[in-house]
Amino acid sequence: MENSLNAAKILAIPDILDCKRALCIQPHADDNEIGMGGIIGVLADRGCEIHYLTVTNGDKGNLNPDATREETAAVRREEACKAGRHLGAVGFHFLDYADGELADVLELSVKITEIIRKLEPDVLFCPDPWLAYECHLDHIVTGKAVSNAFHMSGRNHFPDGLKPWRATAIGYYFTSNHNTVIDVTGTFVRRFEAIAMHESQINPQTLAMYRMYFEMKASELAQGKDFALGEGLKVLGQLHTHCFVDAYKM
DSSP, X not given: OHHHHHHHHHHOOXXXXXXXXXXXXXXXXXXXXXXXXXXXXXXXXXXXXXXXXXXXXXXXXXXXXXXXXXXXXXXXXXXXXXXXXXXXXXXXXXXXXXXXXXXXXXHHHHHHHHHHHHHOOSEEEEEOTTOTTOOOHHHHHHHHHHHHHHHHTTSTTTTTTSOOOOOSEEEEESOSSOOEEEEOTTTHHHHHHHHHTOTTTOOHHHHHHHHHHHHHHHHHHTTTSSSSOEEXXXXXXXXXXXXXXXXXXX
């Protein structure tokens, strides 16, 4: 009996709904809203202190072809704050790497670890870097860097100078291997209001396409549950992210 109880504890998926502080880490200024905007709204409504960390300045993407890279970076920072506040985020942090040029997982994970130690979040969120056919290196590098930071931020001397901090869970959005579905029926509209605030990136046609696709996926994720719309995450605890061969099954 004792062994079965221990196994159940090891295999338990962390509950993210009661977290007090969350750090939502995005490669670009619009990824949090597109990837998990409904969940961010739910957590904020439950009293969670939401922080955003945006890794790149997004300076290479703008619907306005006449905008300079500097102008684009400035407007994307403004859009990130505006959209995040609409969902309930209260803290905004920027690393300002050039858009499309992330390559060094270790360097980025050290910078992310510094912010984790300063903020002491209960949960980290980021894109799933192991999503099949994901081609954007910014997403892959960010997801792997956050994963390493999640694992290493509780260690001494990584880097020196700040007290270690260990978050209890990491949640991957943009995932096809979800193990957690959150009821976002009440925040689904707010998610798309926030997405629409990224005017430099998303025109009405793209927004309508997103709305149609994500509503279809949200209904699909809610099938068999007692709510209408869901968003999915792959949520893992500290035990699951190092030398744990069954993590992909969870």
